[in-house]
Amino acid sequence: MDEPTTGLDPIARRNLWEVISGIKKQGKTIILTTHYMEEAEILCDRIAIMDKGEILTIGETHKLVEGVNKPYRINFITKKIDTEVFKQIGIFAEVKNLIGKGNNFELRLKTQVELNSVLPLVQKLNPEGLIVDRATLEDLFIQLTGKTIGE
DSSP: OBSTTTTOOHHHHHHHHHHHHHHHHTTOOOOOBOSOHHHHHHHOSEEEEEETTEEEEEEEHHHHHHTSSSOEEEEEEOSOOOHHHHHHHHHHSEEEEOTTSSSEEEEEESSHHHHHHHHHHHHHTOOSEEEEEEOOHHHHHHHHHOOOTTO
């Protein structure tokens, strides 16, 4: 299947995902090309990431994502800027204040141990919103290709 969901609205896209999943459950192999990393992550057991016609990596989806540099992240919004707490967070995590978002921060971490160490510190900031997440295939693609938004 070559880019089967391009141009589809979200409902039609998810319906097609159900059809594809049904085919997989029958034990059939599907070769799917897509630029939508979320789609590849949901539908594919194994993937190959390509750039300019060259395979950069190939393997089981979850194992490839685990190889991302700093695969864990925390996003949070806080009105409380405690420099001492942010210094402690900086020991474990890369800290970014997301552009255009005020006091909306993103932390990137290498290990589950670092994640567990940072969460109590973030709680001290009394976050209004808190999302704990892991890297995605999109993160892996950007890491492997070295591309930026401007490219």
